[in-house]
Amino acid sequence: MSENALRLGTRRSKLAMAQSGQVAEAVRRVTGRPVELVEITTYGDTSREHLAQIGGTGVFVTALRDALVRGEVDFAVHSLKDLPTAEPEDLVLAALPVREDPRDVIVARDELKFTDLPRGARIGTGSPRRMAQLNAYARAHGLDIETVPIRGNVDTRIRYVRDGELDAVVLAAAGLQRLGRIEEVTDFLSVDTVLPAPGQGALAIECAAQRADLIAALGELDDPFTRAAVTAERSLLAALEAGCSAPVGALADLLGDGQFVKEMRLRAVVGTTDGTRMVQLSTTGPVPQTHEGALALGSELAAEMLAQGAAGLMGERAH
Numbered sequence: 001m002s003e004n005a006l007r008l009g010t011r012r013s014k015l016a017m018a019q020s021g022q023v024a025e026a027v028r029r030v031t032g033r034p035v036e037l038v039e040i041t042t043y044g045d046t047s048r049e050h051l052a053q054i055g056g057t058g059v060f061v062t063a064l065r066d067a068l069v070r071g072e073v074d075f076a077v078h079s080l081k082d083l084p085t086a087e088p089e090d091l092v093l094a095a096l097p098v099r100e101d102p103r104d105v106i107v108a109r110d111e112l113k114f115t116d117l118p119r120g121a122r123i124g125t126g127s128p129r130r131m132a133q134l135n136a137y138a139r140a141h142g143l144d145i146e147t148v149p150i151r152g153n154v155d156t157r158i159r160y161v162r163d164g165e166l167d168a169v170v171l172a173a174a175g176l177q178r179l180g181r182i183e184e185v186t187d188f189l190s191v192d193t194v195l196p197a198p199g200q201g202a203l204a205i206e207c208a209a210q211r212a213d214l215i216a217a218l219g220e221l222d223d224p225f226t227r228a229a230v231t232a233e234r235s236l237l238a239a240l241e242a243g244c245s246a247p248v249g250a251l252a253d254l255l256g257d258g259q260f261v262k263e264m265r266l267r268a269v270v271g272t273t274d275g276t277r278m279v280q281l282s283t284t285g286p287v288p289q290t291h292e293g294a295l296a297l298g299s300e301l302a303a304e305m306l307a308q309g310a311a312g313l314m315g316e317r318a319h
Contacts, residue, residue, distance in 0.1 A: 005034040005213075009073030011140035012039045013153055018178045020077045023221075027075075027205075029071070030220040032106040033212060038073050040064055044271035062101055062122060065091060068208055071299070075207040075218060079175075080199035080230055095205040099226040100174035102201035104130060104194045107158050108168035115188040117145065121167040124150040124160050128247040128273045130170045133194040135275025171193075174201035193268050195249030198233035202226055225254055225261070226285060228294045232266050237299025240270065240305065246314050247271055252288065261287055265312055272311040279310045280294075298303045 006027065010020035015058075019038065023037040040063050049171035060082040067073045069090055080096065086091065104113050106123075117123070122143055125131060131147040138145045143223060148166060150157060152220050160166040171188070175183045205221065237252050250268040254261045264287045271278035283301045288294040302310075 005036045006031065006075065007038050008035050008041050009038050009075040009076035011060060011064070011069045012041055012188060014177055015175050016077075016079075018180075019079070020115055021260070022178065023077045023097070023203060023205060025147060026221055027218065031217045038067070040067055040073075068206065070283065071208070074136055074211070074214060077245065080202040080204040080234075081197040081200070083204055085234045090211045091206055093204050094213060094215045096223060096227045097203055097205070097221045097283040098150045098223040099229070102196045103191060104170050104174045104189045104196055104200075105173045105176065105185040106168050106170060106189060107161055107184050108186045109164070111186050112168070114168070114189060114193075115141070116144065117143070119144040120146060122146050122148050122165075124148045124169040125167040126151050127170070127197070128224040129197055129249050130194060131246070131273040131291060132247040132271035132275055132278070133249060133269060134170070136271055136278050137275070138198060139209055139275050141303040154181070158184065159311055164266050172196070173249055180208050191251050191253075191267070195251050196266055197216055198231050198237045198248065198250040199230045202230050225287075228264065229253065231291060231294035232288065233268075234266065235295040236268050236302045236305075237298075239299040239302030240310060240314070247273055250298075255284070263287060264297065268301055268305060270305060270313050272313050276315055279305050279307070279308045279313060281305055 008024050009018055010016050018239060024037060027035050045260055061078050064076040065088065068076055095149055109118060123134060126149060132144065134147055134153050150160060154171060157169045157171060161169055173188065176185060205218050207218060232252040233250040238246055240248060252264055252266045255263045255265055263284050265284040266281060267279060267282040269280040281301060281304055285297060
């Protein structure tokens with residue numbers, strides 16, 4: 001290892017390597033130190049089971065966190081939506097950089113938009129959240145679709161469409177953007193149609209809690225608006241006691257006149273995967289100025305959703 005290099009722990013997938021490479025470059029800029037990627041294989045990368053079956057929560061992060069605790073890497077980069085909502089006491093989220101586009105997108109055959117897909121169109125996604133909302137939208141607008149559970153990386157998923165096995169697949173805009181493949185998108189799904197996963201589009205830079213010097217350096221990359229928004233979203237997810245494979249969508253966005261941010265709106269949805277029953281609510285208030293304020297925004301909306309029966313729509317509740 002080169003002198004004084006920082007070791008960045010990352011999953012081995014093409015997407016993880018791309019986003020970790022981008023973070024490594026930013027960390028080099030703020031610290032003046034070289035950064036070396038340390039590739040780590042997680043259970044979620046090797047298991048062929050569907051995420052809902054293997055528990056979803058933490059399957060992509062446990063091995064990275066173990067490496068951090070053992071001191072084998074100095075910091076790790078995660079997709080925030082993969083992180084369990086409970087933060088271990090010996091680790092800290094040192095930075096949440098500016099969030100990429102949080103929306104979901106469609107990659108469909110023949111350049112089709114979602115609403116132009118033929119009757120009976122087969123749409124691939126591994127996410128109960130996406131299934132629930134796509135099926136609910138289709139039901140409300142007279143569309144006839146079939147959601148098909150799939151696993152695999154971006155290449156694998158898009159190949160299902162290219163090979164004619166599926167009419168379309170749903171992916172996160174942020175991942176395709178980071179891979180330089182955004183031009184393959186045939187439709188951006190409005191958040192009014194499909195709310196993203198809590199934290200979608202955001203990256204988390206995590207390191208050991210005792211590394212005060214590193215926490216301070218990495219903190220240069222933190223975006224306070226992103227942190228406030230995703231803290232509210234993840235607080236809602238935690239209050240619903242739902243894991244990252246549960247059918248929960250949430251998005252906090254900032255409302256203002258372009259120059260001044262005035263308020264934060266938090267929208268959330270929980271639904272059965274067939275789209276027949278949904279609880280969808282939103283709340284708007286001042287932009288939280290503290291971590292506790294952002295947590296409260298999420299937990300209060302979750303309490304309202306639970307009062308309207310959200311718990312019964314999530315299947316197995318994660319513990």
